[in-house]
Amino acid sequence: MIYDAFFGKPLISLITVGFAGIVVWHLLSRQRPTTRLVVQILFFGVMTLILVGSGIEPHRFQGYGSEDPQALLIIVAKTLWWIHLAWAVIGFIRLYLVLEGSPREARLLQDLVIGVVYIGMALSVLAFVFGVPIGTLVATSGVVAIILGLALQNTLADVFSGIALTLGRPYIIGDWILLSDGTEGRVVESNWRATHILTSANNIVVLPNSFLAKLGLTNVSRPDETHLLILTIRIAPTRMPASVRQVMATALASCNSIVREPPPVVALKGLDATALEVELQFRVTSPSQRVPARNEVLDLVYRHCKAAGLLLAIPPSATVLTADLPTEESAKPPSVTPLALIEAIPVFTTLTSDEKRRLAETTTVREFRKGDVIVREDEMLPSLMMVRAGIIAARNAGEERGRLAPGDFFGESGLLAGMQEVCTLEALTPVTAYEIDQEAFAPLLSERPALAEEIADHLASRAERFRNGAPLPPEHARNAHAILKTIRTIFKA
Known part of the structure; x- marks a missing residue:
């Protein structure tokens, strides 16, 4: 059938x-x-x-x-x-x-x-x-x-150049490339005729394959996408070069935006009567992180220099008399006072100058050795700590979440709202900190009841922006009203 x-x-x-x-x-x-x-x-x-x-x-x-x-x-x-x-x-x-x-x-x-x-x-x-x-x-x-x-000469040239680029594989979709004409960006599409590159300015550059095949090309994504950055810093020669190098190494070690392996390098490039020239070499995870990393490194270099009493050198083009140059004997390094740190803390921006001064007068100095655990995860720190010098590592669930440098602060959630710390804080280097306890802060809340509401709003917004999107403990996942109630309970305001 x-x-x-x-x-x-x-x-x-x-x-x-x-x-x-x-x-x-x-x-x-x-x-x-x-x-x-x-x-x-x-x-x-x-x-x-x-x-x-x-x-x-x-x-x-x-x-x-x-x-x-x-x-x-x-x-x-x-x-x-x-x-x-x-x-x-x-x-x-x-x-x-x-x-x-x-x-x-x-x-x-x-x-x-x-x-x-x-x-x-x-x-x-x-x-x-x-x-x-x-x-x-x-x-x-x-x-x-x-x-x-x-x-169709030009079109065929693009087609065969596209085939050659495909077989040669100098890049793949997603790679970050730098061309000899200065064009730089991530490859988002490659077809018969052209290659599309997304630049850091969020523009799409379309390059014919025949044109691209003639240019020198650097594939930043190979062998991996880590990117080397070099910054040159000029420091006034008021300290021994070894001391300056150590301060710069500490500044790089406290940076959260750079790659830790391979470790950053501090190279002394030159020395004269006006400046010690230092070159900072460090890597970032991808070219898109260059600007944030450079900004953070410059900020930390300034903070650590101020904490260590180092002075930035005058520009090479400036005209200055030799007698006016600072020396080890005549240099007057900037001082980092408790008042200066208090003025830099956002939670205290609403305080008046007199209130900040009175608060600074109640601070005490705390010293921690390398390896000391300042506070453990899920413990409450009933005082505000402002880092004067050194580096502190913040770890959550055994994983490092970031590092604190001179000018940073911690403990405000325990001092003001009775909340436990989200991270374990450990001193990576010898640390000097200024401490403000609850007794010193209580008179401010009694004189200004509205200050408690401003602090509650600040702490609630800070909790929402918890680093790296990690889940918040129940005691931190509270709104401003709940935090305000806790503050008034603690200080009996």
């Missing part, structure tokens, strides 16, 4: 199977290439069996007269067979590229191979279905190809 159905009228059966295969091909999802390939091979196998069983040879041209009633059926059947053969080969190509995990740039090579398959299928249909002499056709098309090549 099945044999008679397929081989009784082989041409009609083959055409039916061929069109059914086309419908199924389009219905199957492109996200399932293996299923599409298996189904395509099954349809192609059935069509081949029908042709072999009926004595039709699709790879040979069998002449037929124009009056032959089956001529049209033979043409359609053999054309469908060649189409399904091409689709089966294309299915193998696409499946191979998917299984090999090839990058998106491989689409150019894939399209090229698929184009060759389709051209081969078209020539086979012309030769074995319609009997067109391919040799004569190719000779004629050569003249046409020359004309088209001259007309």
Whole structure:
């Protein structure tokens, strides 16, 4: 029964199977290439069996007269067979590229191979279905190809340059590249004609592949995306170079925006009567982090220099008398007083000058040795600590979340709202801190009841901006009203 159905009228059966295969091909999802390939091979196998069983040879041209009633059926059947053969080969190509995990740039090579398959299928249909002499056709098309090549010279140069860039793989989608003409950005798309680069100014630069192939190219993302930055700092020669180098190394060690491995380098570049020139070399995780890291390093260098009593040197272009230059004996280093730190703390910005001065007078000095744990996670610190000198590491769940440097502060959540600390704080170097306890702060709240509301708003907003998006403990996930109630309870305001 099945044999008679397929081989009784082989041409009609083959055409039916061929069109059914086309419908199924389009219905199957492109996200399932293996299923599409298996189904395509099954349809192609059935069509081949029908042709072999009926004595039709699709790879040979069998002449037929124009009056032959089956001529049209033979043409359609053999054309469908060649189409399904091409689709089966294309299915193998696409499946191979998917299984090999090839990058998106491989689409150019894939399209090229698929184009060759389709051209081969078209020539086979012309030769074995319609009997067109391919040799004569190719000779004629050569003249046409020359004309088209001259007309499309620039476009073809882009296409072949794109193929060369794809095979050479100097970059892939997502890489950050720097061109010799100064263009810099991340590769977001690469097609037949051009490469699209997203610059740091959030603009898309479209470069023709032929132009890109001629430029010198630096791939910043290889072997990894860490990027080296170099900053030159000039310090007044009022301390021994070894001491200055140690202060600069401490400033880099307290930075949260740079890569710790490989460690940053401090190089002394030159020394004269006006300045000790220091070069800071450090890496960032990606080129997009260059500006934030540079800003933080400069800020920390200033803070550590102020804490260590170092002076910044005058610019090289400035005119100054030698007698006016600071020396180790005559230098007057800037002092970091408790009042200066209090004025830098956001939670105290609403206090008047007299209130800040009275608060500064109540501060005490605390000293911590390297390795001392100042406060542990989930413990409450009932005093405000302002870092005068040194580095403190903040760790949450055993993972380092950041570092505190001179000018930073901690403990305000315990002092003002009775909340536990989110991180364990450990001294990485000898640390000097100024401390303000609850007894010193209580008179301010009794004199200014509205101050408690301002502090509650500040602490609530700070809790929402908890570093790195880490989950907040229940005692920190409170609104300003709850924090205000706690503050008034603690100080009995």
